[in-house]
Amino acid sequence: MNSAKETVLINRPLTEVISDYYQLTKPGITMSVLVSMLVGYILGSGADINFSVLIHALIGTYLIAAGTGAHNQFIERVSDKLMKRTAKRPLPDHRIDSKSGMIFSLTLIFSGLLYLILLVNPVAGAVSLVTALIYLGIYTPMKKVSPINIAVGAIPGALPPVGGWAAATGNISEPGMWLLFGIMFFWQVPHVLSIAWLCKDDYSSAGLKMLPKKDEEGYKTLFWSMICVLSLFPVTLALFQLNIAGIIFLVFGMLFALGFMAYTIKFGLERTKDNAKKMMFASIAYLPLVWIAVFLDRFISI
Known part of the structure; x- marks a missing residue:
């Protein structure tokens, strides 16, 4: 980095620096993690939601999820520089130096872990720690080794509702949390594959x-x-049959899965980037719509 650019970066407004650190946390993914954790917490709580614990769970989960996203960018800063879609991220663009990025990310991870253990429960902390370890220690390096990384990466991607359920109950043995895990796991694989098809040259x-x-x-x-996508149907049905979710969730969950399947079939009939993009948007729409169905079902049924 030349001295002129270094001077510009040193003299940047504080708001720009804060914005770069915020972008380092992968805010979109972090928000998705929080919503998925919230779904697990609400369903795990049954009829008695402890809002004080919920707030602590949201704070702790945010810290560790944001730190995990930031540390992923620290690890992948070299490969990010080689791709158009990521070259302008704060680390490859040298708006944040590597050491600062590493300290920032690790501080968030460990403060979030400690927060969950002390103010929620150790089980919720353990789930979040396992999520971060698989994501950073296995999935991230495996991306350069084997496409199996997509299935491996779907595991930490599917654990937030388990963490939410654990925050509410203090255990990870109930079937409901693992059915929520199933929804996120089976959603994530085609979601990532559609993005990979769109960005295959970049990757x-x-x-x-x-x-x-x-x-x-x-x-x-x-x-x-x-x-x-087909696996989403029996998982959705199982949530209803076990009385974890009601008829509102069942009807809308099935409809949303049908929509997702329709765009997957469309991609199958003609495997173009345009159809991959449609499949990607279908996947992006599916998960928040399903979670909205969960909330409607939960609170209308009370």
Whole structure:
């Protein structure tokens, strides 16, 4: 980095510096984690929601999720510089130096872990720690090794509702939390595959293996996407049959899964970037719509 740019960065307004650190936390993903944790907490609480514990769970989860996102960007700062979609992130663009990014991310992770253990319960803290460890220690480095990383990455991506349920109950043995895990796991695989198909050239230039091997025609991508989308139906039904969610959730959950499946089939019929983009938007719409159905079902039924 040349001295002129260094001078500009040193003299930047504080609001720009704060904005860069905020972007380092992957705010979109962090918000998704919080909403998914909230769903798990509400369903795990049953008829008696402890709002004081909920607030603490949200704060602790935010800290550790934001820190995990920031540390992921610290680890991937070199490969991020090689991709158009990530080259302007704060670390590869040198708006934040690597050491500061590392200290910032680790501070958030450990403060969030301590917060959850002390003010929520140790089980919720343990779930969040396992989530961060799998995401940073296994999924992130595996992206350069094997496309299996997508399934591995779906595990920490699906754990937030488990963490929320654990925050409410102090255990991880109840079937409801693992059915919520299933919804997020089976949603995440086709979601990531659609993004990988759209950005395959970008990923390839950075040495990231985000699509099945030897899948130029996209048949493997379609196969795994369809398997996961179809799996959403029995998981949705199971939540209803076990009386964890009611008829409102069942009806809307099935309809949203049908919509997601329709765009997955459309991608299968013609595996173009345009259809991959439609499948991606269908996946982006699916999860918040399902969580809205959960909230409607939960509070209308009271």
